[in-house]
Amino acid sequence: MSLHLSIMMRPRMWKDLLRETFEQAASGPEFNQYPHIGALRDAGTEALFRQKIAALAARMDALDSGAELDRLAELGRTMPGSSHGTTFQTIAETDRITPSVLLRRTAAVVEFGANDGGRTQMTVNGHKIAVPTPVAETLAGLEADVPAGDIFPGVDPERATKAAQGLTRLGVLEVAPH
Numbered sequence: 001m002s003l004h005l006s007i008m009m010r011p012r013m014w015k016d017l018l019r020e021t022f023e024q025a026a027s028g029p030e031f032n033q034y035p036h037i038g039a040l041r042d043a044g045t046e047a048l049f050r051q052k053i054a055a056l057a058a059r060m061d062a063l064d065s066g067a068e069l070d071r072l073a074e075l076g077r078t079m080p081g082s083s084h085g086t087t088f089q090t091i092a093e094t095d096r097i098t099p100s101v102l103l104r105r106t107a108a109v110v111e112f113g114a115n116d117g118g119r120t121q122m123t124v125n126g127h128k129i130a131v132p133t134p135v136a137e138t139l140a141g142l143e144a145d146v147p148a149g150d151i152f153p154g155v156d157p158e159r160a161t162k163a164a165q166g167l168t169r170l171g172v173l174e175v176a177p178h
Helices: 014-025 044-062 065-078 087-095 133-141 157-170
Strands: 102-105 110-116 119-124 127-132 173-175
Touching (some): 014 065, 087 157, 110 133, 119 133, 127 133, 157 173
Antiparallel strands (some): 102 173, 110 119, 119 127
């Protein structure tokens, strides 16, 4: 058996802080529609895009910069990947997930890409992975605690549990409190 540990620390740059601020400002329901932006888009799409930019700019302009910096500082202290001395304990607990252990989605921001030949690219905590599209769809719609073995319908419970363990290590899933 071998163990390798790599630790990388980098302070957040302005672009990291601005990205977090942008994500917060763009989290409103008015930004959740799915526009068609391809070559066959209608003439109103460009005007609507300009309206969304203006609405986002107004939100950014109205931000209380002091309060936002406080939020960003707190986020930095509590974001996934920030260690509070329990990293190895968390890894060990992840390895003990069985098919009956209840899991749920974490608050980590997960970006889902387009379906590309039955696989969907996901980005979470800086990691990009491609998963089968049904897995991405299940994760996107996951709202309740689900046993690890049942999290991906139609998949063998042991295989579903292994996949759930991997997604737990990435910070997408967590063990639900008892």
